[in-house]
Amino acid sequence: MSRKIPYYKTNNLLWRWKRCDGDDGCLLCPTASMSMDKEPPPLPVPKAPPAPKPPPPDRTLNTINGILNGLEALGRFKKWLDTPDPPKPPKAPPVKKDYMAVPPFDIQEIPGAMRKEHMPVGAKLMERWFNGRLNYSPDGSEVNQDGKPFAPDMYETGAVTLDWVLKFGRAKEACDYLVNIAIRSPEAIDALGNMLVPYKGMSGLYTDHIVKKDPRELHRLFQFASVRVGGTLADSVALQLRTQTQNFNRPDDLTGALGSFNLYAAVGHVRFSANFVNGERMSDTRIAELTGIWVYVKDNYTFSDASNAAQYLGHWSNGGVIVPVHGAMSASYVQSPVTIGSPTSKGNVHYPIHNSDFQQWAQKHKRGGDFVVYTDHRFVPINPPIQLYLRGDVAGEQVAGSEGTPGNNQAQNKQFKAVVRALGLDKYQARQLHEEISKQGLGYHEMLQRGQDMFGDGND
Structure with missing residues (x-):
């Protein structure tokens, strides 16, 4: 097997x-x-601020410094000539490759x-x-x-x-x-x-x-x-x-x-x-x-x-x-x-x-x-646009367009409440309007028009 x-x-x-x-x-x-031992690349080093502009050089000082630097370099060269060569290090033994690793x-x-x-x-x-x-x-x-x-x-x-x-x-x-x-x-x-x-x-x-x-x-x-x-x-x-x-x-x-x-x-x-x-x-x-x-x-x-x-x-x-x-x-x-x-x-x-x-x-x-x-x-255009009713400092309800009422009860109820507020109806008038338009599938503007027909512009 x-x-x-x-x-x-x-x-x-x-x-x-x-x-x-x-x-x-x-x-x-x-x-x-x-x-997991490999080190990640070093983080980028933030750029240092630019150094201030140095003052103009002093020609006399530069000449003296040049002479001193030349004498110092000559001394280093003479010391290098007088120094014997270091002994060569012994060769490292060859590393055996592990062919089974x-x-x-x-x-x-x-x-x-x-x-x-x-x-x-x-x-x-x-x-x-x-x-x-x-x-x-x-x-x-x-x-x-x-x-x-x-x-x-x-x-x-x-x-x-x-x-x-x-x-x-x-x-x-x-x-x-x-x-x-x-x-x-x-x-x-x-x-x-x-x-x-x-x-x-x-x-x-x-x-x-x-x-x-x-x-x-x-x-x-x-x-x-x-x-x-x-x-x-x-x-x-x-x-x-x-x-x-x-x-x-x-x-x-x-x-x-x-x-x-x-x-x-x-x-x-x-x-x-x-x-x-x-x-x-x-x-x-x-x-x-x-x-x-x-x-x-x-x-x-x-x-x-x-x-x-x-x-x-x-x-x-x-x-x-x-x-x-x-x-x-x-x-x-x-x-x-x-x-x-x-x-x-x-x-x-x-x-x-x-x-x-x-x-x-x-x-x-x-x-x-x-x-x-x-x-x-x-940017994506929205057609037909989404219409919203905004009243005072309260977020409003969706307003139905020419196609009528939205396809869910929550949106319909919000539209009805928006009509009630727009016309200033009391609880009794709101109940009358609800009974009148129930199950007719009316949109916001149609409900608003029906309410105006029944109560005018609301309470005076």
Whole structure:
């Protein structure tokens, strides 16, 4: 019976996992261990301030100094001539090469292996993490281990573009859902209304003029909807362990770079206008129309685990990634290093990698900088615009357009309450109006007109 273990490797031509078993399987290599000893590149040295301009030279002093320096150099030369040659050191004995040794593999070689797996953006981000100073958040926020906000250089705004993200089908589908559906959800409308109240006295709001193209300020002040895009490299490997199918898509560069991340929508442009009821302007109300949004990605690049269990990221060597399995339909992975062929050949031994390995490396070297990735933000026109009713300092209700009432009871109830407030109806009048329009599917303006027909402009 073969002692070899089946494993899955990536097929870059068909972009899927390929099973290797039987004589093509791998062998356990329990004596091998991954290295964490290689020192990371030195941190960049901050530029020193320019030295003050020296005073003009004294010609007389320069002449005297030149003569003294010449005499000193002549003395050194004479001393060198009189000094005998030192004895030659004995030759060191030749180092015997251990032909049975396993070639070392350091964790910092993983980015190079990612490039071989066609994950260049993921490799670039991982190298940034290795090269950074120690920075992590104990609670997943943007406050570091010292209780200080992330420094400006812990925000990466140039490595990943939205165009690149949207080349991947799952990201494009999520973006379409965000733009067409998620921004019109009751939760998004509530957040949008609260956000716009302070600006309702303006005729128009261009958020880019306020945030000055700072993605952090845009996110902090004007983000109101998001959609999740999954999943992480650990999720991809875990799914492969559960399904063990060769048809499952292998991890791509988006997985290697961002894993599971969010697409966000932020306010781009809003028109504000007065609210007229039966030709009369309502002084305490305004209509806001959201005509455009900014779409972007924000993601925390970190190796923290979502749970207490260390997330398995596959077996890696400098040649790429594989997923060894115990047997048919076993959902557990092999926890020992394995070798494909001779373990003395560089790249044959693959080591199990977990998020905790990166955490251990960070503590050993006091390096490894968690950072936040922002893509560029793209303006997307919204047609038809989202209309909101704003009254006083209270965030308002969604206003239905010509197509009638929104398709959920929560939004309909908010529109009805907006009509009651606009007309100043008391509880008895509000109940009468509700009985009159119940189950007719009326929109805001239609309910408003029906209320005006019944009660005029409200209580005098």
